[in-house]
Amino acid sequence: MDLGIGGLRVLVTAGAAGIGRGIVEAFVEEGARVFTCDIDGAGLASLPAGVGHVVADVSDRTQVAAMFESALGFLGGLDVLVNNAGIAGPTGGVDEINPEDWDRCLEVCLTSQFNCARLAVPHLRQSSNASIVNLSSAAGRHGFAGRTPYAAAKWGVIGFTKSLSIELGGAGIRVNAILPGLVAGDRQRRVLEAKAQQRGVSYAEMEQVAFANASIKEYVTARQLADQVLLLCSPRGRTVSGQAIAVDGDLRMLS
8 A cells, every 4th residue: 555655754753673663664665754863872773774863862852952953954854753752661659669760751751752842843834744643652541550650651642642733733733642552572571570570470470461451462563553653644644633542452451
């Protein structure tokens, strides 16, 4: 299927690995022009040829400003912003969490999206196919005991997304959120390991608990998430905005 996004100018945050890398590679395969950033310089260096990139921490506004200057110089404009950057944050009871870990989780998972959107919007207004996709999580729809910083940030992403959709709709900029469930990869493994340790159970037992409330008991892949992002950013998604779209095997609860 030709999605009609050849030449689309795309900026993806945290594109060196995981979900972000899957999104970068999928856009490249469809002929888009892509720029990305990450704190992982080695991961950036291994991206496909032709992908512009720079090392940057998107929770730092000075670094974000420099990154945007590089991205706009490389792309010559902007049609799509994918706010993908995020961290797992701490695992523990609310009375056990270090306040600095709370702050860091919200800075990376939520405030970074504001940092990027505020600079992207003036350029997206000049596009005929403008789109912002914000990565939230199943934790942004369900409570997540022991992971309150992450859940709070991801709920915030949905509120940010819906508000931006209303604010920017008149300019033809659509804004949506993707809510991944249990995603295959190192980050999900580390989260389950931490939860297993907290509960005093094995990894296999914790994995079974995690999938207990899912209709489809299998991990989501980065490529499945990327396919959803590409559809939203293509002309085929031109009337889809303000949505929080779950790609999670029908999770009904997080444990």
